[in-house]
Amino acid sequence: MTRAPNRRGILTGVAGLLGSAVLGGCDRIAGSDWGRRTLKLGEDANLFVQRLLLTPTSLAHEFDEGDISPRFKPNGTIDPPDDGYKALVQAGFATFRLRVDGLVEQPQDLSLADLRALPSRTQITRHDCVEGWSAIGKWTGVPLGEVLTRARLKPNARYVVFHCADTMEMAGGGLEGGDVAEIEAGDGGPNGRPIRYYESIDLTDAFHPQTILAYDMNGKALPVSNGAPLRLRVERQLGYKHAKYVMRIEVVERLSGIGDGRGGYWEDRGYEWYAGI
């Protein structure tokens, strides 16, 4: 005896079909141009609300010595494969010069000793990785505002870009650390051009009192795994904004000319530029 299809059976079938169509559809939406733009609306709203609520001087919570994590988890690049960087490590960073240029009146080349001679700030803060974990560390460094004030920004300056030493991948498709010689072959090598880590923030965050170029972590010189000799701390944003191995600071009017134009290595790969949430 054949059973007539009942309403419930039909409904279950339709729901199942709809379910799988929705799931497949979601990926198609996320893959399309308008879908990506629509999905981004949520983050645009996040940025808008944070800009509304955060004053330029709202501080990230600062912790006590006792809260410091026993091990500050190094993440991302922990040992840059680049020869240029390895030479700096060999020299104990004595030859390191932080280049500050772009839209500034007075470009700077600052050694670690120069940076340490500038006013410093120490803060114990929580580092929140976009993956979900947190670690607390004590950071000492020079407020970025001090450096930028010395370099004197031109009127059209809007963003501060941090160029880092570590090669993440080769533009031709090679992998990080795959072949150091190839990476050093640089532009036009058989494996293409090295893509190094970079990040950017706007002037609001650049002149925030807790935004520092840190050279010490937990009272000792910053170790290589955590970004020696200099890393950015921009405490009201997620971990990937805190560029490690900072070699050059470039002040620009717009981000479109750098990397893929979205303001950072991870931003070029789909992560939001304003990483406050």
Place this chain on the structure above:
Amino acid sequence: MAASTTRRPDERIETIRRRWIFRHPAVIRAAHWINLVCLAVLLMSGLQIFNAHPALYWGSASTFDAPLLAVTNDETAEGAARGIVRIGDHTVDTTGWLGLSTAQGQATGRAFPAWITLPAHQDLATGRRWHFLFAWAFFINGLIYLIYGIESGQLRRRIVPQRDQIRHLGGSIREHLTLTFPKGEEARRYNTLQKLSYFVVIVLLLPMMLLTGLAMSPGFNAVLPLPALFGGRQSARTVHFIVTNLLVLFTLVHVALVLVSGAWNNLRGMVTGWFVIETTKTSDPGKTSYPGKTSYPGKGR
């Protein structure tokens, strides 16, 4: 309805009347289904985000060596890969579901399986985009629901038990255990446990999701010290995960009870607004009674 024409004087006549009542205003119905879509996307994209670091901690920072819970994989003594969930010192084999599951025909080490995460493949950046967009939709939808619900009195009617209901709480529990739900006039209002569970979800769990979510944001932390409410950012993340589980549990029970307490009537109610209640009228022996007399003059069709 079906009444015999010849009857003895002591015969009782039972008449069952189907009465249409307008139960769910349009705003409530729209909010309900929008909420369903939002919570589904939030759950699935949330699991995608969880997969980026599938471990939970308590306090401000992560204690990587001693997570409260970790979803991971290892090898058995025979060298076979297996998925495991570790809670404190206990390990549960969850191969196929958690820690190790099949994605595109291949055994893949991932906390939650591909079929329940959005996107299906590992993609934290896109998962976050889905999560934040639908968090906004959920928030705005919830706000409209609350404003409308409070203004119209609907919310109170739906989530606050009346005095007599509180007195008969035991009865409501018994009804749920035996799956026999009120009929007739009593079915016009939500039952006691139903109201209490909606109350907990609307007043406690959903706002908790919003607060624990914001507590994870370093940006919002500089505006409000939200992590302190929960004992730190990692605690807030753990509470976010636990409340997610409670909401999933609520949804499962909710759907099950919708199904056993008159699936079509309930569904029709939440789609069209119209709900049928059945009242049984028993005539007194010896008295003449006809169904037409108790006819309900309200909205009907």
